Amino acid sequence: MGEKELMDQEEIFSKVLRAGRRTYFFDVRSTKAGDYYLTVTESKKFTHDDGSFHYKKHKIYLYKEDFSAFKNNLDEMMSYIIEEKGSEVISERHQKDFKREEDVLVENNVTDTAKDSFTDISFDDI
Template identity: 80%
Template sequence: MSEKDSMEQEEIYSKVLRAGRRTYFFDVRSTKAGDYYLTITESKKFTHEDGSFHYKKHKIYLYKEDFTAFRENVEEMMDYIIAEKGTEVISERHQKDFKKEEEALPVQNGEVKTTDSFTDVSFDDI
């Protein structure tokens, strides 16, 4: 077992945030010593011209001793952005992503048809 595998040996609690082509995974994991830490993973889907695709992911490991300072910095940065730019503006790039997703949904009798089913993907599977 590699050092990385042993660090991520036990997943305790998880949440997923889907945002356009990006998905964010928040995972509480346990160390060998039984202490908890947080991993935040961003996964972004890239589609090639031939229809094939791949994912790029970036991961942050956050340990308890850094929680307070991390939270303070994230809140300060979000407050700054909201104060400077508000919350209503979506970048053109994101508008294009959302438009593509809307166009991909089937429409019947003026109503968008969606499905409640989804595939849960683990990074180990990708």
């Protein structure tokens, strides 16, 4: 039996999560002894200048004896992030129309000297 056939035979249950350029595959597989384990694969698509592309994959194997500790750590880390930063994504760089401050200054013809020479004036000064 070939490697591909063996892998298909081991696969019991699968779910896919698409997240932008990344895709996550969650696969329940079977050991030779008939027990189950989980693989989580991150696949990320990269496009070359000529239009061709390739995928980079990273995989973790998670066995039943580690499920509880793994889940506890994952829950703790995710809760920490939500408590510290909230659930809203705050990274502007992930937005399609994101522009760096330098790009905006160039578009508005603001040079470094003009930016540095700006003076705050309050209505109390008038």
